[in-house]
Amino acid sequence: MTLLADNKKINLLRDFLGISHWQSLVAILIFFTIIIALSITIKKTRLKFPYRIFIGMGLGLIFGLTIQGITGFNPNNITNPLLSGGETQNPHYIEWAGETARWVELIKNIFITGITMLTVPIVFLAIARITAKKLASTNQLMKVSITGIVILLVNVAIAFCIAFGLGMAFKIGQNFHLSESGTYTRDSVKGIPALIAGYIPSSFIGVFTQFLIIPVIILGFLVGYAIKKLTKRNEQRMDKTRSVLETMWKIITSILTMFVKIMPFAVMSMLASAIMNYPIGALADIGIIIGVAYLALVITFAWHLLSLFIFGVNPWRWLKKAQRPIISGFTTQSSSATLPIALDTLKNNLKIKEEAADTVMPLSTTIGLSGCAGVQAGIILSFLYFSVIKQGDFPDWTIALLFINGLIVTLIASLGIAGVPGTASVVTAGVLGGLGFGAFYASVYGIIGALDGLFDMGRTAVNISGGLQATAIASRNNDMIEDEKLKLKNYLFKPLHILNKKIGAKIAVRKAKENEINNLKKAYEAKIAALKKARDNKIQAINDSDQNITPNPNIDIDIANVKTDYQEQVKTLKLEMKAKIKAIKEQKNNNQNSNEH
Numbered sequence: 001m002t003l004l005a006d007n008k009k010i011n012l013l014r015d016f017l018g019i020s021h022w023q024s025l026v027a028i029l030i031f032f033t034i035i036i037a038l039s040i041t042i043k044k045t046r047l048k049f050p051y052r053i054f055i056g057m058g059l060g061l062i063f064g065l066t067i068q069g070i071t072g073f074n075p076n077n078i079t080n081p082l083l084s085g086g087e088t089q090n091p092h093y094i095e096w097a098g099e100t101a102r103w104v105e106l107i108k109n110i111f112i113t114g115i116t117m118l119t120v121p122i123v124f125l126a127i128a129r130i131t132a133k134k135l136a137s138t139n140q141l142m143k144v145s146i147t148g149i150v151i152l153l154v155n156v157a158i159a160f161c162i163a164f165g166l167g168m169a170f171k172i173g174q175n176f177h178l179s180e181s182g183t184y185t186r187d188s189v190k191g192i193p194a195l196i197a198g199y200i201p202s203s204f205i206g207v208f209t210q211f212l213i214i215p216v217i218i219l220g221f222l223v224g225y226a227i228k229k230l231t232k233r234n235e236q237r238m239d240k241t242r243s244v245l246e247t248m249w250k251i252i253t254s255i256l257t258m259f260v261k262i263m264p265f266a267v268m269s270m271l272a273s274a275i276m277n278y279p280i281g282a283l284a285d286i287g288i289i290i291g292v293a294y295l296a297l298v299i300t301f302a303w304h305l306l307s308l309f310i311f312g313v314n315p316w317r318w319l320k321k322a323q324r325p326i327i328s329g330f331t332t333q334s335s336s337a338t339l340p341i342a343l344d345t346l347k348n349n350l351k352i353k354e355e356a357a358d359t360v361m362p363l364s365t366t367i368g369l370s371g372c373a374g375v376q377a378g379i380i381l382s383f384l385y386f387s388v389i390k391q392g393d394f395p396d397w398t399i400a401l402l403f404i405n406g407l408i409v410t411l412i413a414s415l416g417i418a419g420v421p422g423t424a425s426v427v428t429a430g431v432l433g434g435l436g437f438g439a440f441y442a443s444v445y446g447i448i449g450a451l452d453g454l455f456d457m458g459r460t461a462v463n464i465s466g467g468l469q470a471t472a473i474a475s476r477n478n479d480m481i482e483d484e485k486l487k488l489k490n491y492l493f494k495p496l497h498i499l500n501k502k503i504g505a506k507i508a509v510r511k512a513k514e515n516e517i518n519n520l521k522k523a524y525e526a527k528i529a530a531l532k533k534a535r536d537n538k539i540q541a542i543n544d545s546d547q548n549i550t551p552n553p554n555i556d557i558d559i560a561n562v563k564t565d566y567q568e569q570v571k572t573l574k575l576e577m578k579a580k581i582k583a584i585k586e587q588k589n590n591n592q593n594s595n596e597h
Contacts, residue, residue: 018103021096027067028103031272034059035107035265042264052264053327060268063104064275071097079277097276105273111266114259115337118252120208122340124220125249126358131224132242141359144474148360151307151470152368156414158303159374159462160407163296167382168399170292176387176447213336213366217359256340263328263341270331278454289383289448290455296375297458304370304462304469311473312491313481321349321486322468329464333456335365335372338464346471351483356475364467371459371466373414377431380444381406384432388440402435409434478504517581524577528570535566 019025038059042052071078076092079101083090130141167173201207201215208216231238305315325342332338339362346357381402389397413430428445432438448455475481477500542558 018099021099023096024099024103027096027100031063031100031104034063035268038264038268050323050327053267053324056264056266056268057271057327057331060271061275063268064272067097067100067272067276075279077277077279101273101276104269104276106269107262107265108269108273111259111262111269112332112334112337115256115332115340116334118256118259118340119213119336120216121248121252122256122343123213123216123358123362124208124223125245125252126343126354126362127217127220128224128227129242129245129249130355130358131221132227132238132245140478141355144356144478144480145359145363147474147477148356148363148470149367151473152364152370152466153411153414155300155304155370155466155470156368156374156411157407159296159300159370159466160378160410162299162303163293163375163378164382164403164406165378166292166296166299167379168385170288171386172289172292172379173383173385173387174390176383177391213339213362217362253344256344260341260344267327267331270333274333274454274457289379293375293379293455294458296378297371297462300370300375300462301465304465308469308472309488310492312476312488312494312497313472314486314488317483317486318350318468318472321345322465324349325468326461326464330457330461333460335369335460335463335467338460339365342464342468346468350468350472350486351481352471352475353480353482356478356480357471360471360474361467364463364470368414368466368470369459369463371462372427372456373410375459375462376427377406377410377413380428380431380448381435383448384437384440384444387444388437405435406431513584513587516584520577520580520584524573527573531566531569531573535562538562 019028038055041047047055068074071094074092074094077083077090078092078094079098081090081093081095081098082088199214199218201219204219207219227238227241305319308315308318322345325338325345328341329335329338342361343357346352346361347354385397385399385402388394389402409431413427413434428448429438429441432441432444472481472486476487477497479501481487539559539562542555542562545555
């Protein structure tokens with residue numbers, strides 16, 4: 001039974017309202033009734049935020065599985081009227097299920113669109129504010145950023161090793177027989193020069209509309225640095241500019257809070273739509289691949305916790321505080337969309353200084369994605385080995401060669417992956433193309449991508465976990481964590497941390513001495529300039545007196561005496577300056593033996 005639905009004609013209920021079957025009407029009413037009931041329950045019971053999220057996830061999972069169960073767990077997509085490619089009609093499409101899915105996705109779309117809207121201004125303002133601060137150290141920001149990037153790349157390498165090893169152990173792909181098919185374009189893979197050039201903003205305004213995080217970071221740094229430099233000449237104006245940045249930051253974070261409040265309902269919408277939109281029945285064919293992939297994700301997440309412990313961060317307290325953005329990543333399937341929530345968690349829950357949070361975490365949405373780069377590539381290449389290389393004529397490709405080359409290509413590819421839904425196709429194309437197997441792209445991704453939506457949920461959660469872990473470790477190593485309970489007193493790499501502090505202290509003392517010497521030189525240059533001006537004034541006065549009626553017969557002697565006095569005074573000042581500079585250089589560093597906190 002349909003509600004005035006006619007597939008051959010334009011129908012107001014079907015094409016505008018999106019409800020043309022009684023089944024979709026009932027399902028949609030049930031879904032929104034559950035949301036209203038959950039909202040009332042939250043207001044009455046004042047549930048803690050994590051519990052709200054878990055309840056939303058559970059309700060979404062039950063709703064999605066119920067719809068799939070009613071439709072018979074079809075191994076094909078039932079909610080999209082067109083097959084992938086967008087031209088051929090989907091013979092398995094169930095109209096009422098598709099209508100239900102589109103209404104269920106409504107809250108998800110509102111949430112993701114809202115968070116996405118805030119991501120670029122939050123990153124720009126965060127970087128600009130930090131860099132523009134009068135006391136902000138550019139060198140410290142660079143040190144934290146480099147440390148964070150190194151940790152992120154190590155995460156990718158370890159995630160790749162885990163996924164590749166598990167894939168080889170379980171022999172995923174051995175029951176598949178793939179051949180060259182489809183098309184592959186080299187445009188999907190950029191060389192390093194093009195990658196670096198692409199990071200530079202090509203338009204001051206356009207960078208805010210392209211949703212590319214690294215160009216936004218660079219622009220924010222340039223603006224902040226310019227404000228800091230101009231402070232020397234226009235302090236009052238630049239202070240007003242800083243005040244404007246702070247006001248805009250408060251406005252943006254206030255808007256973020258509004259969207260975060262609807263997150264439990266958005267999570268329910270996301271999980272329900274994910275279950276409905278993907279062919280759960282296909283698990284019977286490729287379940288082993290997804291199972292191994294999720295096992296790799298779990299072990300990678302365990303590595304994040306272990307590395308926190310090794311580098312002096314309490315992993316259990318970190319996990320308790322960091323669960324909100326990790327769950328958000330799992331449900332949104334977008335590292336970039338989760339970024340605002342992650343930044344808020346780092347600064348307000350984990351008590352990490354904003355200088356570290358606002359530099360490392362934004363980088364982690366593009367560089368060093370543990371799940372989307374490391375685990376994805378490891379699964380792809382182990383699948384390729386058993387489904388293509390082992391069954392074909394590829395005698396030169398040993399497991400060791402595939403592993404080494406694959407790791408190198410994966411690390412390079414991980415330097416520029418957009419943290420948005422659907423990156424699996426980009427990673428797959430990049431890795432296969434980089435190893436010379438681009439012709440197998442369509443065949444490999446046709447299988448791996450069948451349940452990519454479900455796989456992407458776990459990948460994104462691990463991406464966010466890696467970003468939070470890298471920020472925490474980089475902050476611990478640079479003493480930028482304010483929560484004492486988050487810092488372990490004894491840990492494996494404590495000697496390295498102490499050594500880093502000693503080196504940092506020596507560098508700080510050296511720079512302080514350099515600044516003191518430069519200021520001293522400027523002071524003495526000013527004194528010498530004053531003496532020179534006094535000398536010139538005296539010489540001018542002597543010359544003027546010679547123009548009187550009675551000439552001065554000793555004018556040359558007087559001028560010579562003035563110059564001699566000036567030279568003696570300058571010589572004395574220079575000797576005095578050299579003595580003070582020597583004393584500064586010989587000062588002992590009293591901070592080298594400071595105690596470890």
